[in-house]
Amino acid sequence: MTKKLYIKTYGCQMNVYDSLRMADVMAPLGYSASDTVEDADLVILNTCHIREKAEDKVYSDLGRILKEKDKKKAKGEKMLIAVGGCVGQAEGAEIIHRAPYVDMVLGPQTYHQLPEMVTRAIRDGGGVVELEFPTVQKFDLLPESNIAQGASAFLSVQEGCDKFCSFCVVPYTRGVEYSRKVSAVMDEAKRLVGQGAVEITLLGQNVNAYHGENKGGTATLADLIAQLANINGLERIRYTTSHPRDMSDDLIAIHGSEPKLMPFLHLPVQSGSDEILKRMNRKHTAELYFDIIARLRTSRPDIAFSSDFIVGFPGESDKDFEDTMTLVRQVQFAQAYSFKYSQRPGTPAAVDDRQIEEKVKDERLQRLQTLLREQQTAYNASGVGKTMSVLLDRDGKHEGQLLGKSPYMQSVHVQGAEPYRGQLVDVKMTGAFLNSLSGEIVENTVNMRKAS
Numbered sequence: 001m002t003k004k005l006y007i008k009t010y011g012c013q014m015n016v017y018d019s020l021r022m023a024d025v026m027a028p029l030g031y032s033a034s035d036t037v038e039d040a041d042l043v044i045l046n047t048c049h050i051r052e053k054a055e056d057k058v059y060s061d062l063g064r065i066l067k068e069k070d071k072k073k074a075k076g077e078k079m080l081i082a083v084g085g086c087v088g089q090a091e092g093a094e095i096i097h098r099a100p101y102v103d104m105v106l107g108p109q110t111y112h113q114l115p116e117m118v119t120r121a122i123r124d125g126g127g128v129v130e131l132e133f134p135t136v137q138k139f140d141l142l143p144e145s146n147i148a149q150g151a152s153a154f155l156s157v158q159e160g161c162d163k164f165c166s167f168c169v170v171p172y173t174r175g176v177e178y179s180r181k182v183s184a185v186m187d188e189a190k191r192l193v194g195q196g197a198v199e200i201t202l203l204g205q206n207v208n209a210y211h212g213e214n215k216g217g218t219a220t221l222a223d224l225i226a227q228l229a230n231i232n233g234l235e236r237i238r239y240t241t242s243h244p245r246d247m248s249d250d251l252i253a254i255h256g257s258e259p260k261l262m263p264f265l266h267l268p269v270q271s272g273s274d275e276i277l278k279r280m281n282r283k284h285t286a287e288l289y290f291d292i293i294a295r296l297r298t299s300r301p302d303i304a305f306s307s308d309f310i311v312g313f314p315g316e317s318d319k320d321f322e323d324t325m326t327l328v329r330q331v332q333f334a335q336a337y338s339f340k341y342s343q344r345p346g347t348p349a350a351v352d353d354r355q356i357e358e359k360v361k362d363e364r365l366q367r368l369q370t371l372l373r374e375q376q377t378a379y380n381a382s383g384v385g386k387t388m389s390v391l392l393d394r395d396g397k398h399e400g401q402l403l404g405k406s407p408y409m410q411s412v413h414v415q416g417a418e419p420y421r422g423q424l425v426d427v428k429m430t431g432a433f434l435n436s437l438s439g440e441i442v443e444n445t446v447n448m449r450k451a452s
């Protein structure tokens with residue numbers, strides 16, 4: 001009998017990928033995806049611990065799900081609830097203590113054990129917690145994925161982090177760096193292309209630290225990209241998220257030599273002040289960042305950059321913040337994510353006694369975001385009049401509109417493009433906004449590179 005599985009995914013693309021794999025793991029037990037909590041037999045919250053108040057959000061969602069669980073119980077039906085992801089890993093059994101109606105708690109490294117956990121939860125009436133970092137990697141234990149992701153697909157190649165930035169929980173929740181074998185990545189990539197993927201984004205918390213086993217040796221991320229580029233039907237390759245320290249010479253070089261590698265890089269810098277970078281334990285300086293950007297621009301002149309910024313890190317002076325503004329002015333970003341520093345329990349920076357006043361953080365964030373918005377708007381405007389290849393893979397906001405991504409990760413909306421859904425098409429950009437561009441299909445130059 002088919003059972004219904006509802007997964008709510010919080011946070012990053014790695015969690016989106018993990019949620020798909022959880023659905024794969026549960027499929028042999030008869031679970032199929034549901035869009036609503038109400039009719040679900042199993043609800044999984046695949047959580048994220050990066051943002052402030054992550055736990056509060058999970059507990060408030062759990063309260064709502066409990067109401068649905070109670071309704072099912074009144075009808076004599078059962079609903080199992082699992083909390084997975086980084087909040088699951090960080091909070092552990094505390095979740096069941098605070099919310100006893102939660103049946104299972106698991107971490108990002110243990111979701112391959114879900115079928116067994118579900119069996120135990122049914123047998124024992126809940127209370128199942130699995131958080132151990134396994135000695136056998138979960139990737140080796142997961143079934144082949146049968147869920148098509150569409151024209152643009154994610155593929156996890158690396159997990160975990162050994163960098164221990166002083167503000168971040170990832171090394172504690174995802175564990176040490178691990179890279180999947182090249183053969184496993186290639187198999188999965190070919191399967192995704194067979195299911196219609198034209199673009200694959202390689203995922204990892206420190207994806208450019210990739211060092212996967214390859215025929216008795218070790219492959220770098222550049223080696224992996226070179227192999228993936230040989231797959232017929234795969235037209236675009238991206239990777240995220242990278243650390244400046246791991247931008248190796250061969251990776252910089254392949255941006256110039258491999259046309260399937262898209263000219264866009266998300267490279268978090270966090271701050272422009274060496275003093276703050278040191279306190280963040282980032283293991284790079286502003287100068288190293290400038291050097292990498294310059295070398296990438298030499299390798300691929302049209303490459304666009306995105307980054308992450310934290311303002312108001314403990315001890316950040318006015319001068320430190322001005323160094324960040326100077327870095328932004330110098331690099332010129334096409335996109336960026338910026339946040340006020342918030343204390344993550346269990347991290348070294350959380351107990352630093354030089355915390356910055358909220359008012360100061362607010363002012364700095366506003367100034368930084370104004371500058372970043374100006375740069376993003378100007379970057380998008382510079383695309384107007386140009387023709388770019390766009391992968392139209394989803395519905396736009398308006399009737400008859402499709403949305404896709406330019407090579408530079410800009411969202412592009414096109415009216416009346418339904419016949420080209422899932423395809424790469426040439427689009428002439430006619431308008432630019434802060435977060436997107438609009439364009440028209442260049443009919444006589446449509447790339448008839450079909451999705452499958």
Ligand code: SF4
Nearest residue numbers: 161163164165168170
């Ligand atoms: S490199 Fe990234 S994932 Fe690793 S600790 Fe630093 S911020 Fe977290």
